[in-house]
Amino acid sequence: xxxxxxxxxxxxxxxxxxxxxxxxxxxxxxxxxxxxxxxxxxxxxxxxxxxxxxxxxxxxxxxxxxxxxxxxxxxxxxxxxxxxxxxxxxxxxxxxxxxxxxxxxxxxxxxxxxxxxxxxxxxxx
Numbered sequence: 001x002x003x004x005x006x007x008x009x010x011x012x013x014x015x016x017x018x019x020x021x022x023x024x025x026x027x028x029x030x031x032x033x034x035x036x037x038x039x040x041x042x043x044x045x046x047x048x049x050x051x052x053x054x055x056x057x058x059x060x061x062x063x064x065x066x067x068x069x070x071x072x073x074x075x076x077x078x079x080x081x082x083x084x085x086x087x088x089x090x091x092x093x094x095x096x097x098x099x100x101x102x103x104x105x106x107x108x109x110x111x112x113x114x115x116x117x118x119x120x121x122x123x124x125x
Contacts, residue, residue: 028066036070
């Protein structure tokens with residue numbers, strides 16, 4: 001058996017922004033229809049302007065949190081956020097991705113059986 005080499009750490013943080021679009025009238029709604037694509041594009045442009053080359057911001061398909069959309073998850077910490085505005089994006093960029101602080105007010109509520117996000121260690125730039 002050949003041992004696999006450890007994968008290089010290409011990014012300090014990887015942000016997945018849901019841009020999934022459901023049909024009109026779908027009971028769960030969709031992140032795309034709630035501004036997910038527009039806000040993801042803004043976040044990606046702002047991260048570049050801020051020099052966050054060690055942070056990758058990607059679109060994702062459905063993250064299965066449609067009722068809270070638009071949503072994102074930031075790895076490796078596994079922090080889930082709901083965001084609605086450019087101001088929310090700016091706060092996530094400045095406080096979480098630059099400052100290493102979880103933005104409590106934007107955290108998604110936990111599902112039954114899930115642990116709390118409080119106390120998550122967030123690496124800083």
